[in-house]
Amino acid sequence: MSLIVICGWSGSGKTTIANILQKQYGYHRIITYTTRSKREQEKNGQEYHFISRDAFQKMIDQKAFFEWTYFNDAYYGSIKKDYERPKSVVILDPAGVKKILSIFPDSLVFQLCLSKELARKRLAQRKEQPKNMEKRLSMDEKAFAQLDAFGDRILSIHIEEKDQVEDVVAKIVGFLAQKEAYNKDLGGRQ
């Protein structure tokens, strides 16, 4: 199974990159479920399955979720059968990353890292309200500190203002190609 997990602060480019991996590199995008309101540019079933709190609670009661989390006044969760397809990509928060690493230790976790200043700029482009933006970023900053202990299991990609989305994708794809070549080489020697 080759599962790619993408995580990072709000505005780090997770959605943009997962969409490129899906559209240009044939990755199956795991669409997770959320109770947060849909943003203007989002489509139900593309970024998320947008559902009501009642529907989310029902899914919790029915044990439909593989893992779920509560973040910034909204619920987010993913379902198990979606992880069964090979060559998948999913976007998760730090709690989800920890859970997935404990169940699928071979999954590749990429953390998109950027300065708060750049995150603010990107969120402003996305028309995020300044007040909401600061709250999101400080919550993300705290939550991502939990992943420090998993340093060697997570591939950090440092993003600077000059980096185009394609540069970031190229780093991820380059790493995946290297890993595949290494595994093939290892298979050939055994």
Ligand SMILES: Nc1nc2c(ncn2[C@@H]2O[C@H](COP(=O)(O)OP(=O)(O)O)[C@@H](O)[C@H]2O)c(=O)[nH]1
């Ligand atoms: N654990 C978990 N986290 C999720 C899931 N879906 C989304 N997230 C995370 O929820 C957080 C909030 O996502 P979102 O509201 O789309 O904000 P964004 O970070 O600005 O794109 C992000 O850290 C996502 O990675 C899920 O199914 N499970």
Ligand SMILES: Nc1ncnc2c1ncn2[C@@H]1O[C@H](COP(=O)(O)OP(=O)(O)O)[C@@H](O)[C@H]1O
């Ligand atoms: N490398 C990049 N260069 C310039 N703009 C970017 C880059 N990556 C993402 N963006 C833009 O930044 C904003 C936030 O990206 P998004 O993918 O929504 O982040 P996230 O899902 O992590 O919150 C969007 O407007 C997106 O078009």
